[in-house]
Amino acid sequence: MKSIFCLLISAVFLNTGDAFLHFSKNKTQVTNDHRILANVKIYSNLAEIIQPLGKLPLEFSEDDWRDIRSDSLTLVGSNVTVTQQTITEKKQSLNNxxxxxxxxxxxxxxxxxxxxxxxxxxxxxxxxxxxxxxxxxxxxxxxxxxxxxESDPPQSKYYVNFTFDTSDAVYVSYLRSNLNWKTRYQLNLFDESKSVVLISMADIRNDGQSRVDIEHAELLGGDINLQIHSNSHWRGYNAVPEMAMARTFADAGSSHAPTISKPEEVAGLYVFAINTPFSIEGRTNYLLPMFRPHVTVERFASVSKHFHNAGASNGKAQRSYRLSADRFLSSGNCVIREYDRLVGETSLPNLAAKDKHEFTVGEDSDVTYKENVTVVSSRTFNDTNRRGSFPVEVRKESVYNVNVAFKNFKKNRPVKVEYKLNNYGQSVKLGTPNTACTQDGLTIKCVLTLAADEEKTVSYKFEHVV
The missing domain is CATH 2.30.30 (SH3 type barrels.)
Known part of the structure; x- marks a missing residue:
């Protein structure tokens, strides 16, 4: 049994703007039942709960307390000053x-x-x-x-009390780790004449044992650094064993099904609002359809290599994609289908509107390359380096000739190939330009299209200084 203790948190002064509590204009239920959540801001690993302040002290069961960051409990409002806060653990004794x-x-x-x-x-x-x-x-x-x-032994209960000054409505705010969300995508690709379809679903997870009833929710996407648990030494936490996952798909055709609004940008983050009340059973994933963005996807075979030295190499190209959307996409797992067949999956990052993201899902055994790199000339020279510890450094300048033969073994369709040679060193300079190859920093890029069952060779020369 944990001993009874009392944690006194020093005076906290907090003033929040009206925007933080915009939901207060809506009718919210004042209750001490911590399964009824008035306003919930759900992040990728936790949720912030904001409720009208009920009767003090607030009482939490041991099961609820496991999911709460104790150092996040506070009062918020447009004009509230907290002067004292106590958190106390109490348990009925079994002695005698x-x-x-x-x-x-x-x-x-x-x-x-x-x-x-x-x-x-x-x-x-x-x-x-x-x-x-x-x-x-x-x-x-x-x-x-x-x-x-003879009966179920009593569990600990946790009591949170405040003393505060205010002339306006007061709300209690805290973080819970049993609620989180992520985006799931399905990318459907067809032939070039048909539009790409990207289906996005919000996957909201309740890891707790009990059902929660949510009046209003916001899903927040973007790069957010919030820790699930505090480092308070007295707050015990036992991991709950993994249980079978239940899934609930909201009926989009029902007039009572919650809907997710278009995202709004706030301080570099994106907010997806759910204004319809809904409930999530314990140990359940609740999936809601999100927006359908307009997406463009470029399909190509990619070869990306790191230059080491002269020599021969060969290999297969990667099945690659370049995706862009007309609106912000929050990070999430994406399953890719082509012509109604699963071809792979990838993890999409947080992607700004009209930004481009490249990814690969595996080898394309029908597209091969054979590369041969030979040394044309080489020399060493002294380089004056005024910023370094050595005023003079010995450099090596080499000129290489590169021939890359690409082969498309597909019998029924052409394929676009993008080749990259990623270099290291002091400088790289592409030789006489050609229509196929360009230079981007230390990288040399070549782009070509191979017809069905066609083989092409790309040649270029470059100067390399190390």
Missing amino acids: AHVFVRAPSSSNTESKFVKATLVDEKRNLVKLIDKDISKEPIYFTASSDHIVY
Whole structure:
């Protein structure tokens, strides 16, 4: 049993603007039932709960407390000043309770339980009369699995109290780790004449044991650095074993199904509002359809290599995609289908509107390359370096000739190929430009299209200084 303790948090002064509590204009229920959540801001790993302040002190069960960041509990409002806050753990004592305990005279083959009195629950010290040992009461320490209780033993409860000054409405705010969300995508690709379809779903997860009822919610996307649990040494947390996951798909055709609004940008983050009340059962994923963005996807075969030295190499191209959307996409897992077949999956990052994201999903065995790099010339020279510790450094300048043969073994369609040679060193300079190759920093890029069953060779020369 945890001992009773009291944590005093020093004075906190907090003033928040009307925008923070814009939901207060809506009718919200004042309740101490922590399964009824007035306003919830859900992040990728936790949720902020904001509720009208009910009767003090606030009472939390041990199950609820496991999911709460204790250092996040505070009062908010347009004009509220907190002068003192206490968090106290209390548990009804089992001392002097009547229990049944395995008698000391029990054998390995036969267990006998007798009625006893629990004298000290910390040590599992019990008092009983075992006639086989003594007519007088005896005391001994029993193993916890040898004690049987007449009723469910009481659990700890946590009480949070505030003293504060205000002339306006007051709300309590705290973070819970049992609510989170992420985006799930399905990218459907067809032939070039048909539009790309990107289906996005908001996957809201309730990791708690009990159902929660949410009046208003916001899903927040973007790069947000919030920790699930505080570092308070006194706040115990036991991980809950993984259980079978239940999934609920909201019926988009129902007039009562919640809908997610278009995102609004706030301080570099994006907010998706859900203004219809909804409930999520414990250990359940609740999926809601999100917006359908207009998406463009460019498909190509990619070859990306790192230059090491002269020599020959060969390999296969990667099946690659370049995606862009007309609105912000929050990060999430994306399953890719082409022509109604699953072809792979990827993880999309937070992607700004009209920004481009490239990804690959595996090899394309029909598109191969053979690269041959030869040295044309090489020389060393002294380079004056005024910023470094050595005023003169020896550099090596080499000129290389590169020939890359690409082959498309597909019999029925052409393929676009993008080749990159990523260099290291002091500088890189592409030789006589050609229509296929360009230079971007230390990278040389070549782009070409191969017809069905066609082979092409790309040649270029470059100067490399290390």
